[in-house]
Amino acid sequence: MNDALAPDALALHRALLTIDTHIDIPWPTGPDAFQDGTRCVDIPKMHRGGLTAGCFVAYVPQAQRSPAAEDAAFARACAMLQSINAMGRTEGGLTARVTQTADQIEAAKRDGVLAVIPAVENGFAIGADLGRIARLRELGARYLTLTHNGHNALADSCNPRRDLGDRDTEHGGLSTLGRAAVAELNRVGMVVDVAHVSRDSMLQAAEASRTPIVSTHSCVSVFCDHPRNMMDWQLDVLRDVKGVIQITAVAAFLRPNAKPDQVTVADFADHVDHAVKRIGIDHVGISSDFDGGGGFSDWRNAADSANVTIELVRRGYDRDAMTKLWGGNFLRVLRAAEEAAE
8 A cells, every 4th residue: 555646446446356255156046147137246247347256155054964964065065066167158248267276267357257266165065074075176166164154063163053052162163074174175275264163263274274264254353243253363363374354245244233224335444454454465355245145335236346446445555455455365375275285
């Protein structure tokens, strides 16, 4: 950041490689990604909003743990990844390309096509079978969110599910299996995502991983004391392991108990500002959690994405800073995972 006059924010936004690191997809049915319909993120809205890449996630809800439920969760994750892969095509004059490496994501931007980055949310998808991680990677997944709402066999969640019989903690952070899962994620080149995990789980994942971890959709606790948000000491841990927090657009994470129409891009930028001041521009990014609960008054869907850039440029973030926030830092973490893969 500097005190120079802000460039034309809209032109800057269009020039940037902009990556939203957490987007849900409708399942099992819903509008096709090339339809400009009810989804917060579809290919036409990405094009209009200058959003050039997105991590589309195969989300698996937590259920009572049993072999049958774990098999069903894995089957769902695989089917969703196949659906995400099917987004890679040209239709209506727009092209989306499924990408599996940082270089491929950058090439898609140069070629003027949208980049689709597959991922998986909730380690419940692998159950107790670590061999399933390699299969998810074969289907293109670049990160695994270790938990969702509710503890699983890998780790404690920040939101225990009382309806599933969860205690406050089950494993005291990562389980023995969870530590082995982190090692396997490192081996296959997937990033460890600590969004949704408990604070002990986050700390232990940071210690266990050979590559930087990421929280793909979280905010900071200083403005909103929510279990899903990161305390300052957690931000410090992310910095120390060269990781990244991707500030997300969920209204209730940005302001306590807020509804979407009560939150603005200025609230979002406050969280970005705090994280940048605390741990540095190299460790902060941007995400939406669109179609999974994200969105607020002036970032309702992917078509509104330039509003984020406009506000941050107004606050003094220059081109280099915006490049890092909108995807450069996330690409660094992806490359680190790729380079450490065996």
